[in-house]
Amino acid sequence: MPHIVFEKNSLIKTPIKDKNIEFLFTAVSYHTEEQNRKTEYKIAVKNEDKEFLLTIKNKDEDFLIKSDKTTRISPVTFIKDALNSYVKLNNSKTIFSNTNNLKQKKEQEHKYLKDINYFVDEFKTSKEIQIEIGFGSGRHLLYQAKNNPNIQFIGLEIHYPSIEQLLRQLELQNITNVLVVNYDARLFMEFIESNQVGKIFVHFPVPWDKKPHRRIYSNEFISEALRVLKVGGTLELRTDSRKYFDFSLELLTNLNKANISIDINKDLEVTSKYEDRWKKQGKNIYDVVLTSKNEDNMTDLNYDFSFDFTISFERFLNHIPYKAIILKNFFVHIEEFYTIIDEENSGLIKVTMGNFDRPVTKYLLVKNGVISYYQGNPLPTSSNIQAHKKLKEIVSI
Ligand SMILES: C[S@@+](CC[C@H](N)C(=O)[O-])C[C@H]1O[C@@H](n2cnc3c(N)ncnc32)[C@H](O)[C@@H]1O
Numbered sequence: 001m002p003h004i005v006f007e008k009n010s011l012i013k014t015p016i017k018d019k020n021i022e023f024l025f026t027a028v029s030y031h032t033e034e035q036n037r038k039t040e041y042k043i044a045v046k047n048e049d050k051e052f053l054l055t056i057k058n059k060d061e062d063f064l065i066k067s068d069k070t071t072r073i074s075p076v077t078f079i080k081d082a083l084n085s086y087v088k089l090n091n092s093k094t095i096f097s098n099t100n101n102l103k104q105k106k107e108q109e110h111k112y113l114k115d116i117n118y119f120v121d122e123f124k125t126s127k128e129i130q131i132e133i134g135f136g137s138g139r140h141l142l143y144q145a146k147n148n149p150n151i152q153f154i155g156l157e158i159h160y161p162s163i164e165q166l167l168r169q170l171e172l173q174n175i176t177n178v179l180v181v182n183y184d185a186r187l188f189m190e191f192i193e194s195n196q197v198g199k200i201f202v203h204f205p206v207p208w209d210k211k212p213h214r215r216i217y218s219n220e221f222i223s224e225a226l227r228v229l230k231v232g233g234t235l236e237l238r239t240d241s242r243k244y245f246d247f248s249l250e251l252l253t254n255l256n257k258a259n260i261s262i263d264i265n266k267d268l269e270v271t272s273k274y275e276d277r278w279k280k281q282g283k284n285i286y287d288v289v290l291t292s293k294n295e296d297n298m299t300d301l302n303y304d305f306s307f308d309f310t311i312s313f314e315r316f317l318n319h320i321p322y323k324a325i326i327l328k329n330f331f332v333h334i335e336e337f338y339t340i341i342d343e344e345n346s347g348l349i350k351v352t353m354g355n356f357d358r359p360v361t362k363y364l365l366v367k368n369g370v371i372s373y374y375q376g377n378p379l380p381t382s383s384n385i386q387a388h389k390k391l392k393e394i395v396s397i
Pocket residue numbers: 133134135136137138156157158159162183184185186203204205206216272273274275
């Protein structure tokens with residue numbers, strides 16, 4: 001991680017500009033005497049259209065400056081340039097720096113690899129959608145995509161080498177109807193509009209026989225799957241794990257919006273890498289197909305994450321609820337505070353919130369009592385929306 005150790009000096013006055021890099025404000029950590037924490041500074045930087053924070057800490061007799069983890073951006077050159085520029089403006093002697101000869105990681109963009117924000121802000125299709133969860137070697141997904149050119153496929157995977165392998169195959173085989181996302185499938189469905197999906201394939205998911213709570217299937221996952229499936233659409237589990245099979249049957253029976261059908265050792269047109277392996281070992285293969293019977297209400301992907309009131313930051317600091325607030329499907333944990341130097345009623349509030357499996361850490365920027373999410377709003381998942389509502393209550397104390 002790029003950083004510079006420089007001789008302690010009084011910090012530069014912000015705002016200040018150095019070519020295209022602007023240092024917008026300096027904030028200092030706030031803590032009570034009993035907390036006995038070390039002082040830390042956050043410097044807000046704007047470079048072209050990117051905003052992020054730098055952190056300054058004491059390092060023995062000197063200062064250490066680096067990027068703030070939560071707001072880190074890419075490419076790393078933006079951070080490196082900001083660090084160099086800050087130390088130069090500060091007129092301090094550099095004791096150590098690793099910001100000059102960093103090898104730049106080549107970040108290759110691929111037209112079919114999409115960031116989760118693409119699904120929140122841009123994704124629209126008039127085609128039927130089919131989703132494969134944990135596509136692994138991609139054999140099944142490639143087969144389906146080639147044979148169904150009018151379907152828009154979305155492949156979800158968390159293992160990056162598998163993603164790279166699939167992207168290479170899409171190019172080699174000239175397949176244009178697959179989008180790939182590196183995202184946890186348990187949470188992805190939230191970003192798809194209701195009643196748009198024809199099929200969801202979950203083939204040979206990690207069985208997690210000893211930790212069933214980590215499985216893809218859960219009550220929440222199934223209700224989200226039913227929401228996105230059209231009437232007649234299917235959620236298809238194929239597994240060699242008898243325990244996963246029994247577990248999913250338990251979750252799927254008695255749903256009043258769907259039918260289920262089960263099979264054993266059914267042949268499909270294409271066998272995946274895992275299926276080949278289990279078949280060679282003589283294992284049974286179980287199928288559970290859930291068919292949606294109901295149309296669902298639309299969810300609101302355009303949720304408004306604004307704070308429609310102003311606060312007294314000072315008053316807030318005196319009434320901080322330090323403990324994490326944990327509710328059924330979400331939590332809110334206010335972690336740290338920084339007051340902006342030379343600005344009235346302004347500061348940063350660091351908060352971790354949302355879903356227990358995929359929490360998000362954000363800074364709230366308070367400027368003259370007006371609050372907004374620094375670097376933009378959280379993704380509009382149901383747990384983030386609930387956490388935001390709770391956060392509004394907390395900060396308005
Ligand atoms: C046992 S492999 C099966 C791969 C492929 N479906 C097959 O049949 O050959 C399970 C795959 O699911 C992926 N995976 C596990 N948990 C996931 C999650 N929460 N979201 C998306 N993919 C996941 C793993 O990285 C792995 O590639």
